[in-house]
Amino acid sequence: MSGFAALDMLLGPRFSTGASDLALHGQSESHFPSMPPDGVAYPRSAQELAQIMRICCEHAIPVTGWGAGTSLEGHALALKGGIVIDFAQMNRVLKVSSEDMLAIVQPGVTRAALNEELRASGLFFPVDPGANASLGGMAATRASGTTAVRYGTMRSNVLALEVVLADGRIIRTGSEAPKSSTGYDLTALFVGSEGTLGLITELTLRLQGQPEAVSAALCAFETVRAAVDTVIATIQHGIPMARIEFVDAANVRAFNAYGGTSMPETAHLMVEFHGSPTGVREQAQAFGEIVAEFGGGAFHWADRPEDRTRLWALRHNGYYAARALYPNAHPLTTDICVPISRLAEAVEETAADIEASGIPGPILGHVGDGNFHALLLPDKSAPEQIAQAEALAGRMAERALRLGGTVSGEHGIGFGKLKYMQAEHGEGWNVMSAIKLALDPSGILNPGKLLRQQ
Numbered sequence: 001m002s003g004f005a006a007l008d009m010l011l012g013p014r015f016s017t018g019a020s021d022l023a024l025h026g027q028s029e030s031h032f033p034s035m036p037p038d039g040v041a042y043p044r045s046a047q048e049l050a051q052i053m054r055i056c057c058e059h060a061i062p063v064t065g066w067g068a069g070t071s072l073e074g075h076a077l078a079l080k081g082g083i084v085i086d087f088a089q090m091n092r093v094l095k096v097s098s099e100d101m102l103a104i105v106q107p108g109v110t111r112a113a114l115n116e117e118l119r120a121s122g123l124f125f126p127v128d129p130g131a132n133a134s135l136g137g138m139a140a141t142r143a144s145g146t147t148a149v150r151y152g153t154m155r156s157n158v159l160a161l162e163v164v165l166a167d168g169r170i171i172r173t174g175s176e177a178p179k180s181s182t183g184y185d186l187t188a189l190f191v192g193s194e195g196t197l198g199l200i201t202e203l204t205l206r207l208q209g210q211p212e213a214v215s216a217a218l219c220a221f222e223t224v225r226a227a228v229d230t231v232i233a234t235i236q237h238g239i240p241m242a243r244i245e246f247v248d249a250a251n252v253r254a255f256n257a258y259g260g261t262s263m264p265e266t267a268h269l270m271v272e273f274h275g276s277p278t279g280v281r282e283q284a285q286a287f288g289e290i291v292a293e294f295g296g297g298a299f300h301w302a303d304r305p306e307d308r309t310r311l312w313a314l315r316h317n318g319y320y321a322a323r324a325l326y327p328n329a330h331p332l333t334t335d336i337c338v339p340i341s342r343l344a345e346a347v348e349e350t351a352a353d354i355e356a357s358g359i360p361g362p363i364l365g366h367v368g369d370g371n372f373h374a375l376l377l378p379d380k381s382a383p384e385q386i387a388q389a390e391a392l393a394g395r396m397a398e399r400a401l402r403l404g405g406t407v408s409g410e411h412g413i414g415f416g417k418l419k420y421m422q423a424e425h426g427e428g429w430n431v432m433s434a435i436k437l438a439l440d441p442s443g444i445l446n447p448g449k450l451l452r453q454q
Helices: 003-014 019-024 046-059 111-117 135-140 186-190 224-236 249-259 277-293 305-316 318-325 340-357 383-402 418-425 427-439
Strands: 039-041 063-066 083-086 093-097 102-105 158-164 170-174 199-206 213-221 243-247 267-275 300-302 332-337 363-365 371-376
Touching: 003 039, 003 046, 019 039, 046 063, 046 083, 046 158, 046 170, 046 199, 063 135, 063 199, 093 111, 102 111, 111 135, 135 199, 158 186, 170 186, 213 224, 213 277, 213 305, 224 243, 224 267, 224 277, 224 340, 243 249, 243 305, 249 267, 249 305, 249 318, 249 363, 267 277, 267 305, 300 305, 305 318, 318 371, 332 383, 340 363, 340 371, 340 383, 371 383, 383 418, 418 427
Parallel strands: 039 083, 063 083
Antiparallel strands: 093 102, 102 199, 158 170, 158 199, 213 267, 213 300, 243 267, 243 363, 332 371, 363 371
């Protein structure tokens, strides 16, 4: 019996080879062309996924995990064909422990769905990448986002995992205890492994208490340098910002056109404070003094929940706003992360490089932890512009390494940034490949991503 026949017998209608299903799972928000898989499987449990993996291992069928399909470096695309595992039907919140401040969820649960479930508990899950990504995908790519400066990335917020390995074994890493010193940290190994070592079927997540008071604000700066220097000074002063986001003038222009706002078209910081009413006032006052020192404008406050929602919707919809402003563009989104002391240098060099190219390229990012993004928008009918945009992205990566940083703070590697792994990790990249070989000797899990090709 062929592998696909065995999968069809196991899953019935939950194994699809229909053209529409394959097309849906062959595209993402990345700039890469469509890559449809040969089949799509929809498991409902770890045990069922284990059976799927045993079949795929026996028949050497490549397997790629799929959450919400928002990965930007091609992580979820079936580069070598085979099947995609779609976790849409593994979407239950299994446990919420208010006393332990943790939740246990299946991988298909989205960030927004979990926080909706938690509303009455007084708790929330803090990692916010902007997109309503699945939590399994967020763990697999070690996602972060606007709140990482205060609450950390997925690395800090995943306590334990259940994982199905390439040969169908089911393992558990970590526990519900807040810490452990027993052996290798396998949880950390799988968080950020991009589905190359195993497929996550359950996550134990750290929760936070909903802050008593929340206040958000927007302030304008005459120059990019002044805005970024304000961020550096804020972090160095130890002000516990919940969010501190930078957007440049090109982003603001897109915001105004897309959202009907009338912000001055210059660099801005978008900030949020969490804590007690007194604490929030003190944080805002301390931050305001730094803003004034660097020539920033007055704060435009958003204290009511609906006003904060509108403010952060602007930031989270930055990609779509820029796309709307340049409808004929072939978007290429990239990110880097540098030490906070080199942030101003990195942003200014990147901005100058983009301006000299003549290609639209709004810059924005979670600059509180040294991470920023560029959305490069070459004309899709001009191959020379697309090549120029790819060269710009390459220089961003090289700049990050020169300044002591990393080629990606949150987008990950996929196959889009494979070319920089040797330069960043050296012999460490070979160690990663040795781990891959030990756990997936036939190389069926997300082949062509993250690791040196065997």
